[in-house]
Amino acid sequence: MVRGRALGQQIQELLHCQVLDTLTTQSEEKLMPLSAPPPAVPGAVPLLGHSMALLRRPFPFLASLPDFGDVVRVRLGLKDAYVVCTAELTRQVLADDRTFDKGGPLYEKAAEIFGSSLATCPHAAHRRQRRLIQPAFHASQLPLYGAAVVDQIDNVIDTWRSGQPCDVLADMTTIASRSLMAAMFTDLEQDTLEQMRSDFRIMASDMQRRVLIPPLLNRLSVRSNRRYWQAKARLDNEVRRLINNRRTDAVEHADLFSMLLTARDPDGTSGDDTDHLSTTELINQVLTFFYTGIESTSATLAWAMHLLATHPPVQGALHDEVNKVLAGSPATYDDLPRLPLTEKIIAEASRMYPTGYFATRVTTRAARLADYPIPEGATVIYSPYLLHHQHSVHADPERFDPERWNGATAPFGPHGTLFSFGAGPRKCIADTLALTETALVLASIASRWHLDPAPGTHVRPALGITLVPHGLRLIPQLRKVEVMERHSHK
Numbered sequence: 477m478v479r480g481r482a483l484g485q486q487i488q489e490l491l492h493c494q495v496l497d498t499l500t501t502q503s504e505e506k507l508m509p510l511s512a513p514p515p516a517v518p519g520a521v522p523l524l525g526h527s528m529a530l531l532r533r534p535f536p537f538l539a540s541l542p543d544f545g546d547v548v549r550v551r552l553g554l555k556d557a558y559v560v561c562t563a564e565l566t567r568q569v570l571a572d573d574r575t576f577d578k579g580g581p582l583y584e585k586a587a588e589i590f591g592s593s594l595a596t597c598p599h600a601a602h603r604r605q606r607r608l609i610q611p612a613f614h615a616s617q618l619p620l621y622g623a624a625v626v627d628q629i630d631n632v633i634d635t636w637r638s639g640q641p642c643d644v645l646a647d648m649t650t651i652a653s654r655s656l657m658a659a660m661f662t663d664l665e666q667d668t669l670e671q672m673r674s675d676f677r678i679m680a681s682d683m684q685r686r687v688l689i690p691p692l693l694n695r696l697s698v699r700s701n702r703r704y705w706q707a708k709a710r711l712d713n714e715v716r717r718l719i720n721n722r723r724t725d726a727v728e729h730a731d732l733f734s735m736l737l738t739a740r741d742p743d744g745t746s747g748d749d750t751d752h753l754s755t756t757e758l759i760n761q762v763l764t765f766f767y768t769g770i771e772s773t774s775a776t777l778a779w780a781m782h783l784l785a786t787h788p789p790v791q792g793a794l795h796d797e798v799n800k801v802l803a804g805s806p807a808t809y810d811d812l813p814r815l816p817l818t819e820k821i822i823a824e825a826s827r828m829y830p831t832g833y834f835a836t837r838v839t840t841r842a843a844r845l846a847d848y849p850i851p852e853g854a855t856v857i858y859s860p861y862l863l864h865h866q867h868s869v870h871a872d873p874e875r876f877d878p879e880r881w882n883g884a885t886a887p888f889g890p891h892g893t894l895f896s897f898g899a900g901p902r903k904c905i906a907d908t909l910a911l912t913e914t915a916l917v918l919a920s921i922a923s924r925w926h927l928d929p930a931p932g933t934h935v936r937p938a939l940g941i942t943l944v945p946h947g948l949r950l951i952p953q954l955r956k957v958e959v960m961e962r963h964s965h966k
């Protein structure tokens with residue numbers, strides 16, 4: 477009960493909602509005719525509103541909201557938030573980031589930690605940052621990053637022993653973090669990379685607590701805060717050292733960091749803006765990439781492996797695909813066009829378990845959604861989980877069916893119905909990189925291993941900022957694959 481109340485307050489803080497008692501202010505009356513607010517979802521209890529429902533059964537609660545309307549009002553604590561419940565309205569919100577800007581305490585706290593970075597900055601600062609950073613994620617860079625991933629897969633899965641349960645989420649986190657750091661900095665020595673990984677783990681594991689508790693507590697000199705500050709300072713210093721080295725050495729590096737360092741924006745010289753990323757901006761971006769990139773990638777892979785282990789026919793079909801294309805070898809970037817089922821499995825896993833299961837926006841002016849008035853300063857929530865589990869968006873949504881993505885263009889699917897990477901101008905900048913990486917890892921594992929669920933385990937989504945599988949343990953069995961000459965695609 478105590479735990480429940482605390483989390484109820486945390487959710488309320490997290491979502492930072494606006495009390496809906498000033499809908500008919502003078503300025504709005506000028507802008508739009510008086511009309512009723514969106515329907516309120518029943519079941520709000522005094523003081524907590526719907527926080528307990530979100531806490532106790534978040535996924536059935538989110539999935540139930542479309543029953544009450546296309547836009548609904550939920551109460552989180554004493555405040556209201558507006559949830560968009562159709563794919564079309566979600567696209568409308570995500571397309572118009574001038575009106576529905578990034579905001580809410582989650583982003584505000586993230587900005588305290590990472591500074592103003594691509595993921596946290598408001599609309600006014602976004603376009604310049606995106607123009608500077610986008611080229612680093614261009615498709616032409618993917619073979620390079622793909623190679624960094626391939627190097628890291630074997631180091632981890634070679635430690636597996638046939639028949640012995642393994643903590644798949646931890647292993648996927650190791651692969652995702654080593655891959656991203658290696659793609660970012662090709663000149664990192666192994667021990668520096670491991671130190672950065674360890675510091676990043678400390679920071680990431682503390683993130684959720686720091687986002688949810690009042691700022692004052694984050695400033696107290698207690699052991700957990702000191703550990704966090706030291707890890708963050710070491711990471712900042714290491715990235716600063718790497719920047720300085722790069723600025724002075726004449727060697728060209730083919731990596732993501734080099735793309736950020738040399739990026740120039742011809743439109744970025746107006747006002748206080750410069751045409752390049754400053755040292756502080758570079759540090760902020762690198763830490764943001766670690767935070768946004770590692771957990772979501774590893775959780776998506778872990779969910780995909782859980783789904784394969786619990787759906788033997790799909791795992792069998794995947795083995796057929798990788799047998800033909802990889803013949804027992806790990807996958808490379810060039811193999812991907814011939815691994816369509818692998819990509820569909822990733823898309824379907826991210827549909828069923830979108831790791832960013834909800835996000836918030838804050839209205840910068842009075843707006844309308846489906847003819848309902850939404851006041852300025854209101855919190856608007858979109859939820860990929862809610863949309864992905866709706867019958868009207870995806871037929872038989874609770875069924876794991878990778879074939880539903882037949883003919884879809886990655887990563888948005890037919891008619892843009894996959895919201896796992898968001899949409900619009902704030903869509904994940906690394907969606908194709910993430911799809912490339914996850915497909916390479918999944919195919920390489922399937923090429924050599926069969927996965928079974930460990931008996932007695934109960935997998936469930938853990939409620940946090942990212943949707944991760946809690947309690948997942950799988951038993952890998954080494955497959956007997958006849959290693960043939962690999963299919964040539966030249």
Ligand code: HEM
Pocket residue numbers: 594595596606656764765766768769770772773776826831832835836895896897898899901902903904905906907909910911914
């Ligand atoms: C399977 C893996 C991933 C998933 C499911 C994912 C999901 C998302 C989602 C849903 C958003 C939009 C959030 C919103 O609308 O508020 C987003 C944004 C973002 N993601 Fe990812 N992401 C993944 C991997 C990565 C990786 C590997 C990186 C970096 C290397 C990354 C960097 C970012 C950044 C910088 C943004 C902010 C973009 C902007 O506002 O312009 N993500 N991601």
